Amino acid sequence: MADETLSLKKAFSGHGGFGVDETTMAAMVTKWRKQPDQKSRFRSDFSGFFTKIGSIEKCEDDYLLRLKTEFSRFKNIMVLWLMHPWERDARWMHHVMHKSYPFTVIVEIACTRTSEELLGAKRAYQALFNHSVEEDVAYHIKESYSKLLVGLVSSFRYEGPQVDNDMAKWEAKALGNVIKSSGSGKLIQNEEVIRILTTRSKRHLKATFKHYKELHGKPIEEDLGANLCLQETVKCIDKPAKYFSEAINIAFKEGADKPSKLSLTRVIISRADVDMEEIKETYHKQFGVKLEDMITKNTHGHYKDTLLTLIGK
Amino acid sequence: MATLSIPNPVPSAIEDAEKLRKAFQGWGTDEKAMIAVLAHRDAAQRKQIKIAYEEQYKEKLLKRIESEISGHFERAVYRWIFDPVERQAIMANIAIKNKVVDFPVIIEIACINSSNELLSVKQVYQSLYKHSMEEDVASHATGDFRKLLFALVGTYRYDGEEINTELAKTEAKILNDAITKGEYNSDEIIRILSTRSKAQLQATFNCYKDAHNLSITKALSTKTPNDFVIALRAAIRCRTTPTKYFEKVLRNILQKSGMDEDALTRVIVMHAEKDLKEIKELFQTRANMTLEQAVAKKTSGDYENFLLALIGN
Numbered sequence: 001m002a003d004e005t006l007s008l009k010k011a012f013s014g015h016g017g018f019g020v021d022e023t024t025m026a027a028m029v030t031k032w033r034k035q036p037d038q039k040s041r042f043r044s045d046f047s048g049f050f051t052k053i054g055s056i057e058k059c060e061d062d063y064l065l066r067l068k069t070e071f072s073r074f075k076n077i078m079v080l081w082l083m084h085p086w087e088r089d090a091r092w093m094h095h096v097m098h099k100s101y102p103f104t105v106i107v108e109i110a111c112t113r114t115s116e117e118l119l120g121a122k123r124a125y126q127a128l129f130n131h132s133v134e135e136d137v138a139y140h141i142k143e144s145y146s147k148l149l150v151g152l153v154s155s156f157r158y159e160g161p162q163v164d165n166d167m168a169k170w171e172a173k174a175l176g177n178v179i180k181s182s183g184s185g186k187l188i189q190n191e192e193v194i195r196i197l198t199t200r201s202k203r204h205l206k207a208t209f210k211h212y213k214e215l216h217g218k219p220i221e222e223d224l225g226a227n228l229c230l231q232e233t234v235k236c237i238d239k240p241a242k243y244f245s246e247a248i249n250i251a252f253k254e255g256a257d258k259p260s261k262l263s264l265t266r267v268i269i270s271r272a273d274v275d276m277e278e279i280k281e282t283y284h285k286q287f288g289v290k291l292e293d294m295i296t297k298n299t300h301g302h303y304k305d306t307l308l309t310l311i312g313k
Numbered sequence: 314m315a316t317l318s319i320p321n322p323v324p325s326a327i328e329d330a331e332k333l334r335k336a337f338q339g340w341g342t343d344e345k346a347m348i349a350v351l352a353h354r355d356a357a358q359r360k361q362i363k364i365a366y367e368e369q370y371k372e373k374l375l376k377r378i379e380s381e382i383s384g385h386f387e388r389a390v391y392r393w394i395f396d397p398v399e400r401q402a403i404m405a406n407i408a409i410k411n412k413v414v415d416f417p418v419i420i421e422i423a424c425i426n427s428s429n430e431l432l433s434v435k436q437v438y439q440s441l442y443k444h445s446m447e448e449d450v451a452s453h454a455t456g457d458f459r460k461l462l463f464a465l466v467g468t469y470r471y472d473g474e475e476i477n478t479e480l481a482k483t484e485a486k487i488l489n490d491a492i493t494k495g496e497y498n499s500d501e502i503i504r505i506l507s508t509r510s511k512a513q514l515q516a517t518f519n520c521y522k523d524a525h526n527l528s529i530t531k532a533l534s535t536k537t538p539n540d541f542v543i544a545l546r547a548a549i550r551c552r553t554t555p556t557k558y559f560e561k562v563l564r565n566i567l568q569k570s571g572m573d574e575d576a577l578t579r580v581i582v583m584h585a586e587k588d589l590k591e592i593k594e595l596f597q598t599r600a601n602m603t604l605e606q607a608v609a610k611k612t613s614g615d616y617e618n619f620l621l622a623l624i625g626n
Binding site: 119122126130132134135138147151154155156157158159160162191195198199200201 | 428443445448451460463464468469500508509510
């Protein structure tokens, strides 16, 4: 009985981990059929989730909300899975305008999608919301990183093989000079930094970052200060697998907030058909544990099964 | 509507290629024959002629033309031969690589095309020059011009008809605040001008005029001609009243002293198969002479004949 209670508690907890164990729940309904006392005992045993007002039993509001979130993880991932990738990206970007998602989602989408994919997302955005994503970002987001964000989301980068190596070297030097002379707060609004990061092709930027490291003895990320927007931009352009692997890791951390946990669904859904193998390898190398083991341990039910299938277990 | 006139029935591409070959042979060039063919074919037909000529005579038509004719006539024919999308990509590149970026050309291309037309120009630009148009504009223009041109070129604008009247009022006020402070290069002016849809922008300017009894372009007039303000006004006009804008450009070229053949060529060549008819009609009411008369007055020789053929003589 104790075991059953424990597994039911775990199934119903909506706590730590992700998702709910639908199978265990359904099994318990069968097992405890016509046994209201079992349920009553379970409720009084399950402190923190059920309480009493006088003699009336009630669920903790907090718990109900958490449970709702965890139940809907499977629904969300299924809806997203069926959706066209452009619509997905458009909706995720729209969430940022209304502050329910952090701005880093825009950096992620603008920098890790191909030019065609980003264009598609922009078209979907227009069809869904009757505004261009550029006008919404420029209008709704008034932070120090706004200019960079508008530039990133406007980009329609060249994707061909040609790279002007001399220009890449020159721009690596130029970036070094700007970094040296700017205060780290000013860096994010610097015209040259924004120009280079938002207009150059990804191949060109990778070459630029490589030259930067050779010139200054350290990767550019180390010189960007605590500038989250700049850091994420460089990472997404230069080493997207690393960026995604780290986003997954943050989602699994103890005490991760709601948007961080949402990243798990977003990353796996959006990368499943793109570079999931590379992300898995990077994750394993970086954190010493296999992604599928992490998922198996920390997620439940149909949500877990879906994630495991998507990462190609 | 186009002013381009095509004979009915139109000769086959092979016949046209033969006519051109005949025009090139022997001493000198039969320019009239060249004009009779090239100035009276649409983009698709010109393309077929290029292909037929090359197949038949094993040399590139453009190269031959460049060696046969010269000066303003040659420049006009060269620009005319391409289809509108490729032409604009080429002209944008020429404008960007100029010693000082030729901003009216970039503004025109960025502002009179629909979002998808501009996108096509950018795609062709990438395939021709192995850079994105945005990165070239950003790396060649400087200061306020860079901000403005990059924003105008880089935004994939929403082209729908919806208008938000409250927003129009708010943004008219924002524009007024910036203008009264003389902050013509304000980020807000650039944001509104470059990201809002044509319909929304027009509504905003209407609110501005209602509130201040002055059109926004008049409000932006300064006593001392300031290139940046000229650029702003051009952008405003191109985004909202392009016919009037081009009519004014033509009138300035043809009725003031001195002569800017490149600008004249640009307007005629870029609009002959688009909307030169409306521009012509407006010109006539404003200049008290027909466009043909004005062009004949200020140009001569083959260049004049070519332009007149395009204008619809």
